Amino acid sequence: MSAVDWDEVKRLAADFQKAQLSSTLQKLSENNCIEIITKLIEANLLDVIFTVDGKEYITPQHLQKEIKDELYSHNGRINLVELAKILNVDHTHVAKIAGDIEKHENGIKIILGQLIDRSYMNKILGEINDKLTLAGYINITELTLHYDLPSEFLQSLIERALGKTVHGRQDQQDPRIIYTEAFIARNKAKLRGALSAITKPTSLSAIHRLCNMPESIFFSLLDNLHATMQLPGVITGKQLNNGMYVPAIYSKSQSEWVDNFYKQNGYIEYDALTRLGIADTKNYIKRHFQHDEMILLDTVAVGQSVIDQVDANVEEIIATNSFADIYPLLPSVFAPEDVETLLKDALKRSKIHFHIFATTAIVSDVFLQELSKSFEEIAATKAKEAVESGKWLQHVAESKIKLSSTNKQIDNNKIDKKDDRRRKAASGKAGGGSQGRETKTKSTKKKYNQGKHYDYDSDDDKQSKSSEKSEFVLFTSDELKKKLSKDDNLTEIEDLVEQLTDYLQPKLNKLALSMAEQLAQSSKTNNLNEIEERLNMIISNIKIFERGIKCIQNKETVISLSKYLMKTLGVDFINDLIKLAAQQNITQCSNNITIETRQKMINELPNDVRDPLFNVNQAIAKGLLDEFLNDVDSAMAACCLVLKKFDKKREKAMVLGHRQALIEQLNTTQDPALGLHLITSILFTATTQCALHMSGRHVSSVLAFLQPHLIQSTATMLSQYHNSVLELLNANDESTKTEAQKLLENGLKQLQEISNNFKDHIKDDKSHK
Numbered sequence: 001m002s003a004v005d006w007d008e009v010k011r012l013a014a015d016f017q018k019a020q021l022s023s024t025l026q027k028l029s030e031n032n033c034i035e036i037i038t039k040l041i042e043a044n045l046l047d048v049i050f051t052v053d054g055k056e057y058i059t060p061q062h063l064q065k066e067i068k069d070e071l072y073s074h075n076g077r078i079n080l081v082e083l084a085k086i087l088n089v090d091h092t093h094v095a096k097i098a099g100d101i102e103k104h105e106n107g108i109k110i111i112l113g114q115l116i117d118r119s120y121m122n123k124i125l126g127e128i129n130d131k132l133t134l135a136g137y138i139n140i141t142e143l144t145l146h147y148d149l150p151s152e153f154l155q156s157l158i159e160r161a162l163g164k165t166v167h168g169r170q171d172q173q174d175p176r177i178i179y180t181e182a183f184i185a186r187n188k189a190k191l192r193g194a195l196s197a198i199t200k201p202t203s204l205s206a207i208h209r210l211c212n213m214p215e216s217i218f219f220s221l222l223d224n225l226h227a228t229m230q231l232p233g234v235i236t237g238k239q240l241n242n243g244m245y246v247p248a249i250y251s252k253s254q255s256e257w258v259d260n261f262y263k264q265n266g267y268i269e270y271d272a273l274t275r276l277g278i279a280d281t282k283n284y285i286k287r288h289f290q291h292d293e294m295i296l297l298d299t300v301a302v303g304q305s306v307i308d309q310v311d312a313n314v315e316e317i318i319a320t321n322s323f324a325d326i327y328p329l330l331p332s333v334f335a336p337e338d339v340e341t342l343l344k345d346a347l348k349r350s351k352i353h354f355h356i357f358a359t360t361a362i363v364s365d366v367f368l369q370e371l372s373k374s375f376e377e378i379a380a381t382k383a384k385e386a387v388e389s390g391k392w393l394q395h396v397a398e399s400k401i402k403l404s405s406t407n408k409q410i411d412n413n414k415i416d417k418k419d420d421r422r423r424k425a426a427s428g429k430a431g432g433g434s435q436g437r438e439t440k441t442k443s444t445k446k447k448y449n450q451g452k453h454y455d456y457d458s459d460d461d462k463q464s465k466s467s468e469k470s471e472f473v474l475f476t477s478d479e480l481k482k483k484l485s486k487d488d489n490l491t492e493i494e495d496l497v498e499q500l501t502d503y504l505q506p507k508l509n510k511l512a513l514s515m516a517e518q519l520a521q522s523s524k525t526n527n528l529n530e531i532e533e534r535l536n537m538i539i540s541n542i543k544i545f546e547r548g549i550k551c552i553q554n555k556e557t558v559i560s561l562s563k564y565l566m567k568t569l570g571v572d573f574i575n576d577l578i579k580l581a582a583q584q585n586i587t588q589c590s591n592n593i594t595i596e597t598r599q600k601m602i603n604e605l606p607n608d609v610r611d612p613l614f615n616v617n618q619a620i621a622k623g624l625l626d627e628f629l630n631d632v633d634s635a636m637a638a639c640c641l642v643l644k645k646f647d648k649k650r651e652k653a654m655v656l657g658h659r660q661a662l663i664e665q666l667n668t669t670q671d672p673a674l675g676l677h678l679i680t681s682i683l684f685t686a687t688t689q690c691a692l693h694m695s696g697r698h699v700s701s702v703l704a705f706l707q708p709h710l711i712q713s714t715a716t717m718l719s720q721y722h723n724s725v726l727e728l729l730n731a732n733d734e735s736t737k738t739e740a741q742k743l744l745e746n747g748l749k750q751l752q753e754i755s756n757n758f759k760d761h762i763k764d765d766k767s768h769k
Helices: 003-020 030-042 060-073 080-087 091-104 118-135 140-147 151-161 181-197 204-211 215-227 248-265 270-275 281-288 304-319 336-349 365-373 376-389 391-428 459-469 477-484 496-522 528-550 555-584 595-603 607-622 625-638 648-668 672-688 696-709 712-730 734-756
Strands: 077-079 108-111 114-117 137-139 177-179 233-236 244-247 267-269 300-302 323-325 354-357 361-364
Touching: 060 077, 060 080, 060 091, 060 114, 077 080, 080 091, 080 114, 091 108, 091 114, 114 118, 118 137, 118 151, 137 140, 140 151, 181 204, 181 215, 204 215, 204 244, 233 248, 244 248, 248 267, 267 270, 270 281, 300 336, 304 323, 304 336, 304 354, 304 361, 336 354, 354 365, 354 496, 361 365, 365 496, 376 391, 376 496, 391 496, 477 496, 528 555, 528 625, 528 648, 528 672, 555 595, 555 607, 555 625, 555 696, 595 607, 607 625, 648 672, 648 734, 672 696, 672 712, 672 734, 696 712, 712 734
Parallel strands: none
Antiparallel strands: 077 114, 108 114, 137 177, 233 244, 267 300, 323 361, 354 361
């Protein structure tokens, strides 16, 4: 240092001393000091930390020193919140400085807001080692509660100290448990002794409670004993709740009991094995009796001796053509289902067929045939009663309607399928292959398809199945059961009568139906086809006469003729239909049917029959021909009849036949009024080619219609003859009646001549043909 510099220092020191010795008026005030420090802090020339009350400040280096001092004074562990209160510094500054200390100091850690140093860690490790030595094992979870530290921190601390400060080892299954070798050896000896002393199956939970050791150590010791062949038994399950220990001595005595029981009885009961402690009984039997042919039933497993006993009983029953219950002949532990299984196996082995009823009863074929024959006479009686009462007729009619509807549906399906095939064929011909030519695919059948049966239903099969479902019952189950119950030998076996009834009733009912069909075919009174044919003939005649009515232009005459047609043929139709409906539905039928009785009989019929017949009857009563023809189809269907389609090809022949019948009747009659009626009908048929159904009061109207179509002489003659008939009918004097009668009888021959040569009396006019 130069002399000038040293002189400067001396001068400054003198000035400083002078300033110190000066009066107080020249000293800095507290506010000035605060302002100066504030300026220095703002200029980043000074780094200080204020206390919480703001009256003091401290440097970070000094705060770090005070934190270490407090940590030491608190035995190496202090909470940062508590530390901030002690130092009177904000918690954020304390936490920041503590974090810096943790980064630069190896032995200091911040755990859960607490500052801990190495001395404290060594202290708790010593305490943990003492506890481990005393108890034999420790659980880190318990230490966490005791020291209020995270389990991960404690576990990592202990793992680093194992074999050094902490003398123990971790459990392989649960690393949170630490134990000593002496503890393991002591518990292993305790467990081995307990297992050796047990003589019956015991749950692992009971053994665990008896030994009083941690669960993880318990199972590891079990595995160790099993691996070193020191386990005198078998363990099932690896959990305390469902695990079991079965001693070897118990398994041996168990196996000996099973062998002895099977040798004496020829079977093993599952419940007995369960009582012995065997859970999976069927698999145990399969393993234990590998070389024996055992049949595993529902409740027992049987050997060959029991099977031979069942076969012997079956052969005896078949030989004596009788029946017997096998259940009482076998041990009481057998369930009925077990016996049934044995009998089914015996049925497969037997060369002669027999039947199994009531689960355990054997019935020979011969016995069943004799039993069935004993009821054939009753079946014949039932068939006769059904035919005579009309029930058979009703059944046949209903079956016929169902069959008709089924056939219609099948026909429609066939038509639809044909249309589909045509469309597919048409679309197939429009292809562009084979150089634009139409190609045919040859239908081939694979050889392996020949002779095999395919599982599909044909139309006939469907019809037969539907008819079986709606089978008519003549021989009821209740009647058959009542007859069978009279045999005490049958009633001794439970449910045998019921099952014999179920077996025999369909066969006997089928036999009764066959007998009823034979009786019905020989009986003319129940011929439904004749009734259907007669009613269809009436409808055909009504339709033919309807065409004749439509030829007449006079509206009043048309209405009158329609009413007359309904009151005659319509009434015949509805009367026959009502009689049939009453017979089918077993209701009262009157021989003399009037308007009142007809309506009363219709009201007594079921709804599905009553409504269609009511509509037809109303149309007849009102003379509405069109409504009658619209409702007649549903009315016949309600009575199980089918309305046939009107055959127009036969219409001409029927009209000609009707005219010929009128001509023959006219040639034989002697009644002038009837003759006029007949000739009018004949000439109408010849003129219009249509038949007409009319009464005597319609003759004048029809003659008026025929006047333009007849030759003059014939028209005049018929008009005069008509007037003479009216005079005869209206005459009160006997002499006048006699004279008119003679004139009409002479004119009758002319009428007969006209009928035989009707073509000569009709004008050549085809406008009405």
